[in-house]
Structure formats: structure tokens, C-alpha cells
Amino acid sequence: MNTLISIIIIFGLLVFIHELGHLIFAKRAGILCREFAIGFGPKLFSFKKDETVYTIRLLPLGGFVRMAGEDPEMIEIKPGYQIGLVFTPTGKVKDIVINNKSKYPNARVITVEKIDLEHQLYIQGYDEDNEFRTYYVDPKADYIYDEQRTQIAPHNRQFGSKTLSQRAIAIFAGPFMNFALAAVILMAFSLIQGMPVNKPIVGDVIPDGAAIEAGLQKGDLVVAIDGKPLETWDDLTSVIQKSPNQELTFMINRNGEVFSVAIVPDERIGVNEQKDGFIGVYPPTEFALFGSIMFGLTQTYEYIVLIIESLGMLITGQFTLDHLSGPVGIYNYTGQAAEMGILVLMQWAAILSVNLGIINLLPLPALDGGRLIFIGIEAVRGKPIDPQKEGIVHFVGFALLMLLMLVVTWNDINKFFL
Known part of the structure; x- marks a missing residue:
């Protein structure tokens, strides 16, 4: 039970901090962040604050920040559609009712002729009196579909509209926050335990x-x-x-x-x-604030170097897949760390945080490192890669990562239970 609680707390914290990095810097760049999620699969809990829905999902295998423009919009309105419009006091469209329009008696029903919700933000069409009108849309207007609200995403709020540096920072911020978290944990460890002194x-x-x-x-x-x-x-x-x-x-x-x-x-x-x-x-140990800060930073750097060297040994064949651990192995090692006390568990959490940051920076599709590679290619060629082609690469990469996870998990089961 202690192992399960430790896993939930540690992984919840690592994923939360990682995704919080993406969220903070995406918002600073002006990107519309539709959802901040911990876990995958069905929603267990959610609430909305400002423009973002914060959710906890069933499968605790990671998390994500859903930014406008990264994926195709789920709602598309074409000429000939009948929609309902609800207006602000100044006359701009604030709600676009897609279906169940009878539940919104104050909505003006129109038949769409032309619509632009990315650049000029207008809707043209015929109202119930068959008069052709142009309606201007508030930049923060909502779609309403099945009584669920989804904010529109004008082009200047989409991920792809931002500069290369803004997009790169928003992506790199997740792994960076994991490194920062590891340093903070190790600083706290040093303040509690004392900083090791190199004397006999x-x-x-x-x-x-x-x-x-x-x-x-x-x-x-x-x-x-x-x-x-x-x-x-x-x-x-x-x-x-x-x-x-x-x-x-x-x-x-x-x-x-x-x-x-x-x-x-x-x-x-x-x-x-x-x-x-x-x-x-x-x-021997000593207690000093500045020394603890330096210990946290230098120890985090040493963990980064050690993990990178280990990955290099994996690439060169000095390590095999048998040396890797997946969820089962991490669960087992976390249990061992928990049994040794809170200080050992803190060190283990710092190692996991550094590991998560480095793994996400690997130049593999579906990971942050893979996304940074695409931004780098865009910088070199002067134009972005076709979003559909990039999406296919990320999908294939994600599938291969899941396959690798299954292989590593099977190795863990053989190692610890068979």
C-alpha cells in the first residue's frame, strides 16, 4: 500500500510539473490551451478555469496540454449549415449553437453562406427572414455542441501562429521543469539530511x-x-x-x-x-542554505550526465533492453526506496524526474524532443512541414513507443515475478 501511495504521489508530481511547464509558457506565448490533463483515457474529474479545462483521467501513464492548432479542430462549420447565434451586448457573436438550437430560444438561427473563424472572424448567411447579413464574432466566442462549450481558436491563438522560439520554449519547458523539480527536491534533501562534506x-x-x-x-x-x-x-x-x-x-x-x-x-x-x-x-554533513542550493544544482547535473551516459551505452550495445525498466520495474524500485525512508525516496524521485526530462528530450516522434526536431527542420527550410505528415510521424512514433513499453514491461515481469 505504501508503494502504491508513493507511486501515485511521485508520478502525479512529476507529470504535473512537466505539463505545468508546457502550460505556463504556452499561455505566456498567447496560445489557447484547451485542456490540462493528468493521465489518459476517460475523465474522472474536471473543472474549468478561464479558458482551460483541468482534468484527471483514468490511466495514470502521463499527461498532456491540448493546445489549439496542434490537432485539427473537432468542430467544422460549412456553408449550408444552420446554426444559432447568441450575441454580446455590443452585438458580437459570443455563442455559436451547432445543434439542439431549440434549447436556446434567444439564439438567432441563420443558414451559413461563408464563415471565417480564424482570421477575420465573421459569419455571413441568411437569417429567418431570408435576409443576408454579416455577423462579427468575438475572439473568445464558444461553439456549443451537445450543450458542451468549446472556445473558438483564432489564428493568433493557435500553436502554429507563434514564432519558432515561442513554440520551442513552450515544448522545452516541460523537460526543463523536471530538471528544476529534481534540483528543488535535492536542495530540500540536503537541508533535511545535511550536505555531504568531503572529509575523512x-x-x-x-x-x-x-x-x-x-x-x-x-x-x-x-x-x-x-x-x-x-x-x-x-x-x-x-x-x-x-x-x-x-x-x-x-x-x-x-x-x-x-x-x-x-x-x-x-x-x-x-x-x-x-x-x-x-x-x-x-x-559527515553540514547544514548551509547556499551549500544546499549548490548541492541540488550539481547533483542534478551529475544525474543528467549519468543518465545520458547510460543511454549512450544502450545505443552502443554495452547495455541491452534487459537493463531498462518500465512501469513494473519503477513500481518495484519505488517500493524499495519507500521502505528505506523518506530521504531515500526523495533521492529516487529526483532521479525519476531527471529521467523523465531526458527521455522526453530524445529526438523521437511523439516526444518533446521529436517536436523540437520538427521546429528545427522548419527553421532550416523556412516553412513548416505539412501538419498531416507530421501527425502521421508522431502517430507511428507513439505506436513504436507503446511497443517498446510492452517489451520492457514483459522484461520487468520476468525479472521480478517469474
């Missing part, structure tokens, strides 16, 4: 480890190991990790008293399946 001092000792059995205490300064002087925490861990099951002589300075103690590091499986030594001590 025992910050804390875990129960049942080799260090506590040898009598080490918090605050002990490790002067040397086997006669080799130590300057940093990295020096200390390097010697220990290289010496599993080997007796080492530690020279300790405790409040000015210097003495020696023998410790045999335990053995554990480290990165790359190597056998590392460990004695069960934590590095």
Missing part, C-alpha cells in the same frame, strides 16, 4: 556494521589506513571499497586522542556487479 570524518555509524563492531563513533577523524594518510572522504571510501574481506588498520583521531583499530570491510555487490567493501559509515 565518520558522520554516523549504522547498526551491525564492521565500523560499529570495531568501536568507531560519530565524529571520529580517520587519519590514515594502513599507514596511508587520508585527505578526503573519497580517499577513505576508495580504500575501503577496494578491500572487501581484508583487514585494514585505521588510525583514528578522537577528540585529540590518536589510536589504531583493525577493521575488516564487509562485502557487497556494487555497481557493474563488482564486489565492493563497506564498513557501515556515513559521510
Whole structure:
């Protein structure tokens, strides 16, 4: 149950922040954002504020911001259609009633001859007295279809009408917000836990480890190991990790008293399946606001580099698909992190946030990186690619991503349950 709650909170936060980045910068560019959604599939909950409908959907597999102009408009009015018009006090059309016109007795019914709801914003047609009239439309007018309102999207409110830089920023803002969230989480982690200090001092000792059995205490300064002087925490861990099951002589300075103690590091499986030594001590920490800010930024950068290097190893064949984890693997690892406490869970959430940002920036169709590629191509060729062709590429890309997700999920099931 704790794992499920942790997953819901972490993924809800990561997706929310990602899509919030798209929403904020799209609105700043003047793009009409029809919907801000967390999840896919049927709506579970929704409300409308200003121009945007905010929804929570059934399948918690991501989210989206539906911007006007990215997809073909769902409502199209052609010459010969009969529609009802409701007007503002100044005489502009504020509602365009598509059907069920009898439920709007104040609507003026006309037969459309010509209509432009993108550029000049007018409707021409014959009213019930068979008189030909021109009606000008408010830029924020609504379609009403099956008693559901949908705001019209004039060209200057559509995604494609904005400059290349405005569109690129609106797309890049999602991954960027994931990086920013990771930095904030790690800053908070550092403020709670303390910022690691690179000195060979025992910050804390875990129960049942080799260090506590040898009598080490918090605050002990490790002067040397086997006669080799130590300057940093990295020096200390390097010697220990290289010496599993080997007796080492530690020279300790405790409040000015210097003495020696023998410790045999335990053995554990480290990165790359190597056998590392460990004695069960934590590095020293200090609490400083500026230091925590720098820790959050530098640690986020290190996570970004590590994940990019891992992707490079996947491309070069050093990693295989078996090394990837999908929803099942992430659920399992999140459960393990939750069992280790809130601080480990915070670090795991930061890693997931960075991972989500990087994955979305990959130059693949249907991802933010793929959309940025199309904007880059438009910048080079001086005109956009045909929207239908771009839509097909994104659709195929999305289908391939879903196929990859199924393969990775099957690997996870075999790895953890079979």
C-alpha cells in the first residue's frame, strides 16, 4: 500500500510539473490551451478555469496540454449549415449553437453562406427572414455542441501562429521543469539530511556494521589506513571499497586522542556487479542554505550526465533492453526506496524526474524532443512541414513507443515475478 501511495504521489508530481511547464509558457506565448490533463483515457474529474479545462483521467501513464492548432479542430462549420447565434451586448457573436438550437430560444438561427473563424472572424448567411447579413464574432466566442462549450481558436491563438522560439520554449519547458523539480527536491534533501562534506570524518555509524563492531563513533577523524594518510572522504571510501574481506588498520583521531583499530570491510555487490567493501559509515554533513542550493544544482547535473551516459551505452550495445525498466520495474524500485525512508525516496524521485526530462528530450516522434526536431527542420527550410505528415510521424512514433513499453514491461515481469 505504501508503494502504491508513493507511486501515485511521485508520478502525479512529476507529470504535473512537466505539463505545468508546457502550460505556463504556452499561455505566456498567447496560445489557447484547451485542456490540462493528468493521465489518459476517460475523465474522472474536471473543472474549468478561464479558458482551460483541468482534468484527471483514468490511466495514470502521463499527461498532456491540448493546445489549439496542434490537432485539427473537432468542430467544422460549412456553408449550408444552420446554426444559432447568441450575441454580446455590443452585438458580437459570443455563442455559436451547432445543434439542439431549440434549447436556446434567444439564439438567432441563420443558414451559413461563408464563415471565417480564424482570421477575420465573421459569419455571413441568411437569417429567418431570408435576409443576408454579416455577423462579427468575438475572439473568445464558444461553439456549443451537445450543450458542451468549446472556445473558438483564432489564428493568433493557435500553436502554429507563434514564432519558432515561442513554440520551442513552450515544448522545452516541460523537460526543463523536471530538471528544476529534481534540483528543488535535492536542495530540500540536503537541508533535511545535511550536505555531504568531503572529509575523512565518520558522520554516523549504522547498526551491525564492521565500523560499529570495531568501536568507531560519530565524529571520529580517520587519519590514515594502513599507514596511508587520508585527505578526503573519497580517499577513505576508495580504500575501503577496494578491500572487501581484508583487514585494514585505521588510525583514528578522537577528540585529540590518536589510536589504531583493525577493521575488516564487509562485502557487497556494487555497481557493474563488482564486489565492493563497506564498513557501515556515513559521510559527515553540514547544514548551509547556499551549500544546499549548490548541492541540488550539481547533483542534478551529475544525474543528467549519468543518465545520458547510460543511454549512450544502450545505443552502443554495452547495455541491452534487459537493463531498462518500465512501469513494473519503477513500481518495484519505488517500493524499495519507500521502505528505506523518506530521504531515500526523495533521492529516487529526483532521479525519476531527471529521467523523465531526458527521455522526453530524445529526438523521437511523439516526444518533446521529436517536436523540437520538427521546429528545427522548419527553421532550416523556412516553412513548416505539412501538419498531416507530421501527425502521421508522431502517430507511428507513439505506436513504436507503446511497443517498446510492452517489451520492457514483459522484461520487468520476468525479472521480478517469474
